[in-house]
Amino acid sequence: MDQRLLISGSRQLTGHVFISGSKNSALAILAGTLCCSSGSVALRGVPDLLDTRTMADVLRSLGARVEKDGGGGEGNALLVDASNVGSVEPCAERMGRIRAGFFVLGPLVARFGKAEVALPGGCRIGARPVDLYIKGLEALANWNAHSKLWDGKFCVHAANGKGLIGGSFHLSYPSVGATETFMMAASMAEGVSVLTNAAMEPEVVDLAHFLNACGACIEGAGTNTIVITGRKKLYGAEFTVIPDRIEAGTFMVAAAITRSCIALSPVIPLHLARLSEKLTEAGCQVLQIASRTLEVSSVPEVVGDELQAFNIKTLPYPGFPTDLQAQCMALLTTCVGSSYIEESVFENRMHHVEELKKLGAQINLEGNSAFIHGKKPGSIALHGGRVRAADLRGGAALVLAGMAASGVTQVEGVAHVDRGYERFEEKLVSLGADIRREGKTASGRWAHIRPDGHLVH
Ligand SMILES: CC(=O)N[C@H]1[C@@H](OP(=O)(O)OP(=O)(O)OC[C@H]2O[C@@H](n3ccc(=O)[nH]c3=O)[C@H](O)[C@@H]2O)O[C@H](CO)[C@@H](O)[C@@H]1O
Ligand SMILES: C=C(OP(=O)(O)O)C(=O)O
Secondary structure, three states: OOEEEEEEOOOOOEEEEEOOEOHHHHHHHHHHHHHEEEOOEEEEOOOOOHHHHHHHHHHHHOOOEEEEOOOOOOOOOEEEEOOOOOOOOOOHHHHOOOOHHHHHHHHHHHHHOEEEEEOOOOOOOOOOOOHHHHHHHHHHOOOOOEEEEEOOEEEEEOHHHOOOEOOEEEOOOOOHHHHHHHHHHHOOOEOEEEEEOOOOOHHHHHHHHHHHHOOOEEEOEOEOEEEEEOOOOEEOOEEEOOEOHHHHHHHHHHHHHOOOEEEEEOOOHHHHHHHHHHHHHHOOEEEEEEOOEEEEEOOHHHHOOOOEOOOEEEOOOOOEOHHHHHHHHHHHOOOEOEEEEEOOOOOOOOOHHHHHHHOOOEEEEEOOEEEEEOEOOOOOOOEOOEEEOOOHHHHHHHHHHHHHOEOEEEEEOOHHHHOOOOOHHHHHHHOOOEEEEEEEOOOOOEEEEOOOOOEEO
């Protein structure tokens, strides 16, 4: 059903928000459960999202058992038993909905010697090729590698349909997905593998911790060189996913853009260092008030009447995250002064620019650089309007912009936002935002949708 969010802007937020487990970590770890040929994985802190549900379906299509785990613990818990997986060809339709579906390739090839995996979906923010995933796997199947793209599927066969042999591979770009794929595959390859120029994102480290808990031997995750000593067999374990730094960052920007003060937990402050620096540069106060709690204040009485513009260049971790670029652009439209954002990770991640302009933002786009002309002191930068999300973070940015705008903003294409934020508007409403979800009925009318998902006619 087509859904939209109606946001009445200019409300201040207050209180505390619970940060869910990391989407990108959970997705990679769910793929990693395929490495476990015996025992079950009890995974805590899995955010309940369209993407994690789709990933669970991908695993089921291979023969894994994935159930909600009533065992308690933090957040949502899943029990995954991949010991009976027999198929090496996941459901192509589900694969086409998410990027992370392709992460199953590594574990399948390592465990079964072959896999036939449809090309992935995910946000349309660039060409997003998978060449580095494939080359990495080929380096592990070094004496008789065989991979080809056929009928929309990647078919990868290790030597004689058997397992992989350890090898070295240098990534020409520190791709997160290619690093995770190599790590999973090498965990079950014979001998030692070395990956250089590896991605250093916290989600890569979390996946390594998970695989090690399952019996793998991975050293160096979080640096640019990862050394993996292959093991014959990995087994189930208990694991808790790290907090979602991008969800946390989005709420930090929500506090900034609405000139509010909110607390967030659990978070790992180090994962949010670049954003904290930028918000501080703008004039906000970012305080660590407990080991896993941050407080962000942008209240005028505390930090002054106006926030100041700042510049951003997105980079692989520990640089500024591309997944917070759009949200920061929304914020910059409400700051005083001019700023620019250079998107260096994805070549087509500026769809939100045209939509922000519909709300009154003044932005000039030149290729992958956006020049933002901030507001005049004392004025309200944005006004309500009708906009459409084209991708996940761009959608979140439009919601944030709507919260800062005068009047009512309609954000359509909410399914993109639901892919990556657990109970997004419910959490914002609990902080004081005025947001209502509507769905299009069979007769074409918009009707209110309650948090339990029911339409109110
Ligand atoms: C599910 C998941 O974890 N998604 C995250 C992951 O995406 P994902 O793993 O897709 O991101 P990558 O790090 O692989 O992509 C970065 C750049 O490398 C390029 N590239 C990648 C692979 C490849 O084989 N060839 C190639 O050229 C991409 O086109 C892109 O320009 O990391 C991104 C960068 O932090 C985040 O924005 C995404 O939220
Ligand atoms: C780009 C993102 O996700 P995906 O890689 O799953 O498309 C994201 O989370 O911002």
